[in-house]
Amino acid sequence: MAVQPPAADRRIVIENVAIATVDAHDTEYARGHVVLRGNTVESVGDGPAPAWLENVARRINGEGHLLTPGLVNTHHHFYQWITRGLAQDSILFDWLVALYPTWARIDEDLVHAATQGSAAALLKSGCTTASDHHYVFPRGGGDVLGASVAGVQELGLRFTALRGSMDRSQKDGGLPPDHAVEDTDEILAASESAVDKWHDASFGSMLQVAIAPCSPFSVSTELMRRSAELARRKGVRLHTHGSETAEEEEFCKQLFGMGPTDYFESTGWLGEDVWMAHCVHMNDSDLAKFAETGTGVAHCPSSNARLAAGIARVPDMLRAGVPVGLGVDGTASNESGELGTELRNALLINRLHGRPDALTVRQALRLGTMGGARVLGRQDEIGSIEPGKLADLALWKVDGVLHSSIADPVAALVLGALPPLAALFVNGNAVVENGRLTTVDEDRIALAAARAARDLASRG
Numbered sequence: 001m002a003v004q005p006p007a008a009d010r011r012i013v014i015e016n017v018a019i020a021t022v023d024a025h026d027t028e029y030a031r032g033h034v035v036l037r038g039n040t041v042e043s044v045g046d047g048p049a050p051a052w053l054e055n056v057a058r059r060i061n062g063e064g065h066l067l068t069p070g071l072v073n074t075h076h077h078f079y080q081w082i083t084r085g086l087a088q089d090s091i092l093f094d095w096l097v098a099l100y101p102t103w104a105r106i107d108e109d110l111v112h113a114a115t116q117g118s119a120a121a122l123l124k125s126g127c128t129t130a131s132d133h134h135y136v137f138p139r140g141g142g143d144v145l146g147a148s149v150a151g152v153q154e155l156g157l158r159f160t161a162l163r164g165s166m167d168r169s170q171k172d173g174g175l176p177p178d179h180a181v182e183d184t185d186e187i188l189a190a191s192e193s194a195v196d197k198w199h200d201a202s203f204g205s206m207l208q209v210a211i212a213p214c215s216p217f218s219v220s221t222e223l224m225r226r227s228a229e230l231a232r233r234k235g236v237r238l239h240t241h242g243s244e245t246a247e248e249e250e251f252c253k254q255l256f257g258m259g260p261t262d263y264f265e266s267t268g269w270l271g272e273d274v275w276m277a278h279c280v281h282m283n284d285s286d287l288a289k290f291a292e293t294g295t296g297v298a299h300c301p302s303s304n305a306r307l308a309a310g311i312a313r314v315p316d317m318l319r320a321g322v323p324v325g326l327g328v329d330g331t332a333s334n335e336s337g338e339l340g341t342e343l344r345n346a347l348l349i350n351r352l353h354g355r356p357d358a359l360t361v362r363q364a365l366r367l368g369t370m371g372g373a374r375v376l377g378r379q380d381e382i383g384s385i386e387p388g389k390l391a392d393l394a395l396w397k398v399d400g401v402l403h404s405s406i407a408d409p410v411a412a413l414v415l416g417a418l419p420p421l422a423a424l425f426v427n428g429n430a431v432v433e434n435g436r437l438t439t440v441d442e443d444r445i446a447l448a449a450a451r452a453a454r455d456l457a458s459r460g
Contacts, residue, residue, distance in 0.1 A: 008037075008038040009037065009038065009055055010037070010038060010055060010057045010428075011035055011036065011037050011042070011053060011054075011055050011056045011057060012035070012036040012056070012057060012058045012059075012060070012391075012425075012428070013033065013034075013035050013036075013049045013053065013056055013058070013059045013060065014033065014034045014035075014036075014060045014062050014067060014393075014395065015032070015033035015034075015048050015049050015059070015060070015061065015062060016031055016033075016048070016061050016062050016063045017029075017031070017032060017033070017034075017060075017062025017063070017065050017066070017067045017395070018030055018031065018032075018062075018065065018066045018067065018398075018409040019032045019034065019044065019066075019067045019068075019385065020066065020067070020068050020362070020365060020385075020409075020410050021044060021069075021384055021385040021386065022068065022069050022365060022366055022369045022370050022383065022384045022385070023384045023385070023386050024384075026362060026366075028410075029044075029045070029046045031046070031047065032044065032045055032046045032047065033045060033046075033047065033048055033049040034067060034385060034393070035049055035050075035053065036391040036393075036425065036428050038391075038428055039204055039390060039391050039427040039428040039429075040204075040387075040388060040389065040390055040391055040428070041385055041386060041387055041388065041389050041390070041391055041393075042387060043387055044385050044386065044387065060395070060423065062395060063399075064397065064398065064399030064404075065395050065396060065397055065398060065399070065422055066395075066396045066398050066409040066410065066412065066413055066419070067385070067393060067394070067395050067396075068126075068365065068369065068385075068393070068394050068396065068413070069128075069369040069370070069382065069383055069384050069385055069392065069393065069394070070126065070127065070128025070129065070369075070382070070392035070393055070394050070424065070425070070426065071125070071126045071127040071128065071129075071326075071339045071340060071343075071368045071369060071372070071394065072127070072128070072129045072130075072325060072326075072368065072369060072371075072372025072373050072375075072376065072378075072382065072383060073122055073127050073129065073130040073131060073326070073327055073328055073339045073372065074131055074275065074277075074296075074298035074325035074326065074327045074372045074375045074376060075131065075133060075239075075277040075278075075298035075300055075327030075328070075329055076118065076122075076130060076131065076132045076133065076327060076328050076329065076330065077132065077133055077134065077135075077329065077330030077331075077332075078111070078114055078115040078118035078119070078132045078134065078148055078151075078330075079103065079106055079110070079111050079114045079115070079134060079136065079144075079148075079330075080103075080114070080118075080330035080331045080332035080333075081113075081114040081115070081117040081118045081121075081331050081337065081449060082110060082113065082114045082117070082449060082452045082453040082456050083099060083102055083103065083332045083453070083456065084331050084332055084335045084453075085335060086098065086099060086102075086332060087099055087332075090307070091245065091247070091307055091308055091309070092244060092245045092247065092248070092307045092309060093175065093245070093247050095307060095332075095333065096175050096176075097175060099332060100175065100176050100177055100180055101177060101180075101460075102456060102457075102459075102460070103136045103180070104136065104138050104176075104177060104179060104180035105138065105456060105459040105460075106136060106138060106141060106144065106456065107138065107140075107141040107142050107144065108141060108142030108143050108144050108146070108147040109142075109147070109452070110452045110455065110456055111134075111141075111144045111147040111148055111151075112147040112148075112150065112151045113151075113445075113448040113449050113451070113452035114449065114452060115132070115147065115148045115151030115152060116151045116154070116155065116440070116445045116448065116449070117337070117445055117446070117448075117449035118132070118331060118337055119151065119152050119155045119157050120155060120437060120440075120442060120445050121331075121336070121337035121338055122157065122328070122337065122338070122339055123155060123156075123157055123424060123426075123431055123432055123437060124338075124421060124432060124435065124437065125337075125338035125339050125340035125341065125418060125421070126339065126340045126394040126396070126418075126421055126424060127157070127339040127340070128157070128158055128382070128392035128393075128394070128424065128425075128426045129157070129158040129159070129160070129372070129373075129376070129378070129382055129392065130152075130157055130158070130159060130160070130339075131159075131160035131161075131162055131210070131239070131376060132148055132152075132159070132160070132161060132162060133162040133164050133212050133214075133239060133277070134148055134161070134162065134163070134164050135164025135165055135166055135212065135213075135214040135218075136164075136166070136180060137165075137182055137190075138179075138180065139179070145161060145163060145194060148161060149161055149198060149207065153206070153207070154439065154440060155431065155437065155439050155440055156426050156427075156429060156431040156439045157426065157431070158205075158206050158382070158392065158426055158427065159206065159207050159208070160207075160208045160209070160210055160237075160376055161194070161198060161207065161208070161209050161210075162209075162210045162211075162212035162239050163190065163191045163194040163195075163209060163210070163211055163212060164212040164213065164214050165182060165187040165190075165191065165212070165213050165214060165219065165223065165227075166180065166181045166182065166213075166214045166218040166219060167181050167182055167183065167184045167187060167218075167219060167220050167223050168181065168217070168218050168219055168220050168223075169181040169218075172220070173255065174217055174218045174219075175217055175218055176218050181218070184220060184222055184223050184226070187213075187223060187227075188223075188226055188227070188230055191211050191227065191230060192230060192234065194209050195209045195211070195234045195236055199234075199236055201235065203381060204381065204390055204427065206427065208236070209236055210231070210236050210237040210238060210239050211227050211230060211231040211234075211236060211237075211238055211239075212238070212239040212240055213227050213240050214240065214241065215240060215241040215242075215244075215248070216240075216241075216242075216248065216251070216252050216255075216256075216260060216263060217248060217251050217252075217255075219240075221256070221267060224240075224264075224267040224268075224269060225267045225268060228267060228268040228269055229268070231273070232273070236273075237273050237274070237275070237376070237377055238269065238271075238273055238274045238275075239274070239275055239276070239277070239298075240264075240269070240276060240277070241276065241277045241278060242260050242261070242264060242276035242277065242278065242279055243259075243260045243261065243276070243278060243279045243280060243281045243282050243286065244277070244278035244279075244280055244281070244304075244309055245280065245281065245307075245309045245310070246281055246310070248260060248281070249281050259283075259286070260281075260286075261282065261285070261286040261289055261290070264276075264295075265289060270289060270290070270293040270295045271293050271294065271295060272293070272294035272295070272377075273377070274293075274295045274296065275295065275296030275297065275298055275323070275325075275375045275376075276295065276296070276297055276298065277297075277298040277300060277327060277329070278297075278298070278299075278300055278303075278304060278309065278312065278329075279297045279299075279312055279317075280304055280309050280310040280311065280312045281310060282312075282313060287313065287316060287317060287320050287322060288320065290317070290320070290322045291317075291320040291321045291322050294323065295322070295323075296322070296323035296324070296325065296374065296375035297312070297314075297317060297322055297323065297324045297325070297375070298325055298326070298327035298375060299312050299314050299324055299325065299326055299327065299346060299367065300326070300327040300328065300329040300334070300342075301326075301342060301345040301346045301349045301350075302328070302329070302334040302336070302341070302342060302345050303327075303328070303329030303330070303333040303334040304349075305345070305349060306333045306334055307333050311349055311350065311352060311353070312350075314346065314350050314358075314359065314367075315350055315355070315358045315359055318363065323371065323374045323375050324367055324371050324375070325367060325368070325371040325372030325373075325374070325375035325376070326339065326342045326343070326346060326367050326368045326371070326372060327342070328342065338418065339368065340368075340413075340418045341418050342368065343364045343365060343367070343368050343413065343414045344364070344414055344415060344416075344418075346359065346364050346367055346368075347359045347360075347361065347363075347364040347414060347415070361408070361410050361411050361413075361414040361415060362410060364414045365410060365413070365414060369383045369384065370383035370384050371383075390427060390428075391425050391427060391428040392425060392426050392427065393423075393424070393425045394421060394423075394424050394425075395421070395422045395423040395424070395425075396409075396412075396413055396419040396420070396421060396422065397419055397420040397421075397422045398412040398413065398416075398419050400419070400420065402416060402417045402419070403416050403417070403419055420434075420435050421435050422434060422435075
């Protein structure tokens with residue numbers, strides 16, 4: 001069932017609740033209220049909601065709960081939901097070589113099932129906005145990008161569809177098999193068509209599109225340059241993988257005579273309209289260029305650990321002023337598929353260098369909310385709880401057996417087990433209630449994903 005736009009004057013009141021607004025001042029209320037009107041936040045403050053409120057369709061007692069902005073996922077590969085648990089002990093390049101042949105056999109039906117599994121996991125972990133980097137378009141596979149869009153819309157997740165691409169195959173010195181890549185002109189035409197068909201730049205948009213060639217080792221320099229030109233002509237954002245592994249850095253030096261950041265700079269790929277996934281292996285000069293140009297980073301701590309890629313210099317990025325958000329990455333390298341757990345993992349991993357203050361619990365929450373909103377260019381719409389912003393909120397239950405003795409509710413969310421999700425609102429609609437999706441049948445999604453995984457595995 002599709003999520004319908006809320007009535008413009010309908011109000012939902014959440015009160016008696018701990019609130020972390022993640023606004024510019026990190027305003028918090030130990031026992032406050034939020035009023036939603038239609039698809040926006042009407043008011044937020046201390047104490048109970050105003051008594052004069054009319055047309056209150058629902059009133060929620062938030063006693064024992066923490067209210068935060070909905071989480072924002074800045075990097076994912078939804079199609080990988082049906083290839084989880086494979087190549088378990090491989091570094092990135094070996095992992096890609098092992099999985100590319102399987103991914104090259106996907107089609108629109110498999111992608112729809114995988115998308116719904118990925119989107120369900122995100123919603124159930126407190127995520128209200130997600131970007132999905134889809135770059136595998138097998139010939140004869142049908143409209144795989146359209147399948148992703150349709151799958152997400154049914155669940156009610158706010159979405160940025162990243163029209164990815166690969167045109168450098170093994171015969172050109174890249175990693176993907178020859179049959180898994182597209183022609184450069186074909187890619188550019190399809191990317192422009194996707195923008196024209198789906199991108200909605202209006203306030204409150206539920207669907208946007210960005211242009212996203214896969215990575216330096218699977219994309220030609222011509223495609224990188226022409227993609228940047230196309231995106232800026234169309235007024236959309238740019239995304240790719242960057243500086244994920246030491247092997248990638250060596251690959252770029254051998255192929256281009258320079259490291260990844262310098263290569264991106266040479267192709268027009270630094271700027272406020274650009275964000276990169278991972279950015280693990282960056283030196284001081286790289287960080288300075290990202291900070292100077294406003295280029296964003298999608299930090300994916302669990303995936304980086306799963307593939308033994310290393311630890312991104314997130315504290316240094318934040319000090320330099322680099323925009324940083326969190327990402328799940330594909331679930332073939334982060335099988336949980338949850339964004340909520342990345343709050344904890346980001347904090348813990350960034351303290352492994354022996355700096356207990358490297359990242360605080362509130363910095364981790366900011367990465368997952370306002371940080372991600374800024375990376376996606378939507379900081380004026382989402383990422384904090386403020387009047388006039390979109391009603392994308394997560395209500396976490398923190399008075400249960402796993403959390404009741406944690407003194408600080410934000411610490412309960414970030415340091416403790418991921419709390420149960422009492423409610424998740426996207427655009428003012430409750431898409432999760434008491435940990436269950438409200439828009440679709442979860443069991444149907446699980447069965448469809450399992451069938452799709454078996455189907456894909458049998459195509460070898």
